[in-house]
Amino acid sequence: MSASDEPYPGYRYDAAGVDRAARAVAAARKAILGHGDGSLFDTEPQLIQKTLAALAPEDAA
Amino acid sequence: MSLTDLTIAEAAAGVAKGDFTSAELTEACLARIEAVDPKLNAFIHVEAESARAAAAALDAKRAKGDSLGPLGGVPLAHKDMYYRAGRVTTCGSKIRKDFRPDVTATALARLDAAGAVDLGGLNMSEFAFGPTGHNAHWDACRNPWDPSRITGGSSSGSGSATGGRLCFGALGSDTGGSIRLPAGFCGLAGIKPTQTRVSRYGVMGLSFSLDTVGPLTRTVLDNAMMLQAIAGADPEDPTAAQVPVSDYVAAARAPKAKGVKVGVARGYFEEGADAEALAARDAALAALVAAGAELVEVDVGDMDRLSGLAVATMGPEACTLHGRWLRSRPEDYGPQVRARMEVGFAISGVDYLSAQQLRPRIVADFCARVFSVCDVLVAPTFNVATPEIEATDLGAGQGYEAMIAALTHCTRPFNYLTLPGLALPTPEAVLGMPGSIQLVGPPFAEARLYSLGAAYEAETGFSKRSPTL
Numbered sequence: 001m002s003a004s005d006e007p008y009p010g011y012r013y014d015a016a017g018v019d020r021a022a023r024a025v026a027a028a029r030k031a032i033l034g035h036g037d038g039s040l041f042d043t044e045p046q047l048i049q050k051t052l053a054a055l056a057p058e059d060a061a
Numbered sequence: 062m063s064l065t066d067l068t069i070a071e072a073a074a075g076v077a078k079g080d081f082t083s084a085e086l087t088e089a090c091l092a093r094i095e096a097v098d099p100k101l102n103a104f105i106h107v108e109a110e111s112a113r114a115a116a117a118a119l120d121a122k123r124a125k126g127d128s129l130g131p132l133g134g135v136p137l138a139h140k141d142m143y144y145r146a147g148r149v150t151t152c153g154s155k156i157r158k159d160f161r162p163d164v165t166a167t168a169l170a171r172l173d174a175a176g177a178v179d180l181g182g183l184n185m186s187e188f189a190f191g192p193t194g195h196n197a198h199w200d201a202c203r204n205p206w207d208p209s210r211i212t213g214g215s216s217s218g219s220g221s222a223t224g225g226r227l228c229f230g231a232l233g234s235d236t237g238g239s240i241r242l243p244a245g246f247c248g249l250a251g252i253k254p255t256q257t258r259v260s261r262y263g264v265m266g267l268s269f270s271l272d273t274v275g276p277l278t279r280t281v282l283d284n285a286m287m288l289q290a291i292a293g294a295d296p297e298d299p300t301a302a303q304v305p306v307s308d309y310v311a312a313a314r315a316p317k318a319k320g321v322k323v324g325v326a327r328g329y330f331e332e333g334a335d336a337e338a339l340a341a342r343d344a345a346l347a348a349l350v351a352a353g354a355e356l357v358e359v360d361v362g363d364m365d366r367l368s369g370l371a372v373a374t375m376g377p378e379a380c381t382l383h384g385r386w387l388r389s390r391p392e393d394y395g396p397q398v399r400a401r402m403e404v405g406f407a408i409s410g411v412d413y414l415s416a417q418q419l420r421p422r423i424v425a426d427f428c429a430r431v432f433s434v435c436d437v438l439v440a441p442t443f444n445v446a447t448p449e450i451e452a453t454d455l456g457a458g459q460g461y462e463a464m465i466a467a468l469t470h471c472t473r474p475f476n477y478l479t480l481p482g483l484a485l486p487t488p489e490a491v492l493g494m495p496g497s498i499q500l501v502g503p504p505f506a507e508a509r510l511y512s513l514g515a516a517y518e519a520e521t522g523f524s525k526r527s528p529t530l
Contacts, residue, residue, distance in 0.1 A: 008384050008406045011391075011403070013403065017400065017403055017404070020400065020403075021406070022407070024372055024407060025407050025412070027372060028376075028412050030366075032373065035366065035422075043421070043422075044418060045414065045418055045420070048421045048479070049257070052256075052302070052505070053505075055428050055503055055504045056506070057506050057509070060304065060504070060509075
């Protein structure tokens with residue numbers, strides 16, 4: 001059994017679901033790989049908070 | 062003029078001065094709900110008894126000479142996903158139709174502290190997952206400007222009830238456009254603040270990286286008053302931003318367009334657009350110029366990619382929350398919600414985290430590209446005419462994905478970008494229905510949006526228009 005048949009324990013896609021999931025994965029990967037060729041080494045999700053605080057303009061507070 | 066036609070600012074001032082009581086405002090809203098809600102289906106549950114008790118307590122407090130707070134005595138209502146301890150919170154679903162949380166959302170607690178009255182829980186898309194206002198369990202919410210047309214979603218009842226004068230303002234939530242779309246379709250001001258600006262404690266989650274709490278109101282000042290009451294750090298929500306909160310009310314009371322560089326986003330935002338929607342957008346741009354703003358053309362780059370990244374982010378997060386229910390009781394989800402949600406199972410951990418870890422870089426790049434040449438970006442909130450409920454009642458059938466993509470085309474990228482967006486009505490209608498633009502700013506620049514929005518409101522007079530029901 002492949003992950004595409006049972007993407008979550010006990011949950012199965014129907015044929016339309018398989019198609020929708022494949023398209024979503026393709027769109028996500030295209031978007032991920034489409035953003036330059038830089039490595040994601042030395043990154044982590046929490047950096048978003050630091051980035052937002054740094055980008056806040058002077059009139060934001 | 063009915064009491065329900067007042068703005069939040071006028072209603073709070075009237076209670077403070079003793080022109081009328083909170084009880085009178087509350088009774089006016091309850092009467093309006095009884096008369097009009099059968100046409101709109103904006104409420105899932107009306108809490109008349111507790112609202113009357115709260116109003117009476119506030120009136121008694123005022124009679125003793127105490128201050129009621131900035132929203133003192135004003136009846137609001139909220140999307141039925143804000144938890145109030147002991148009260149049913151359905152999340153617009155069958156699965157949670159009897160759910161009684163044991164905590165109260167920080168946003169509700171802060172509105173209570175500001176003196177607001179809570180009229181009850183508003184209709185919404187099931188689990189906040191849908192941009193039209195259809196609901197397979199609680200029936201579609203209807204637009205006060207034309208009840209045959211959609212309200213937009215997922216904060217459908219928030220748009221309908223506030224636009225229909227059933228309450229003075231409402232909280233919504235925005236993961237892909239769910240505040241800005243119903244605000245736009247229902248002729249209101251609606252802000253998606255910077256993601257994490259408002260605590261999400263006690264708020265039903267859909268996608269914790271994208272979910273954003275914000276208000277829908279009839280005026281810019283009202284919107285600023287509600288956001289002022291709820292914004293800021295919260296020990297109960299460690300993800301809530303620590304950045305100091307600006308004086309939004311002062312900004313809304315000081316309209317400013319003169320000297321403001323407004324970037325016009327075309328390209329992506331004009332793809333698939335109806336000509337009437339773009340004409341309404343152009344009328345809005347003309348109003349901004351008339352108010353004193355300077356327009357500059359801005360190249361926003363590849364926005365399509367941002368929608369793909371938003372799906373890669375939201376899908377796994379939603380499936381993590383819903384996985385066990387999707388497995389054990391799939392028949393209790395509406396077909397469209399289930400079909401859209403289940404794709405999240407297929408996004409790999411690496412793809413999900415790649416979307417997360419690209420985000421700071423993409424946000425920084427976007428802000429450098431856009432806000433180096435303008436102060437505020439303007440784009441349509443939606444670029445199509447308001448569809449009919451029947452025509453968009455597609456479930457998971459043919460054409461639903463294209464319909465949803467079209468409706469969220471202009472809003473979803475900004476959720477991935479975290480940026481604040483203030484939706485405001487266009488000066489001209491789109492085929493007889495409200496049109497809408499969104500003013501988008503850098504992170505935490507909500508005050509800038511409010512001061513420009515107030516100038517735009519003064520120029521267009523959009524808040525003077527009201528639907529006939």
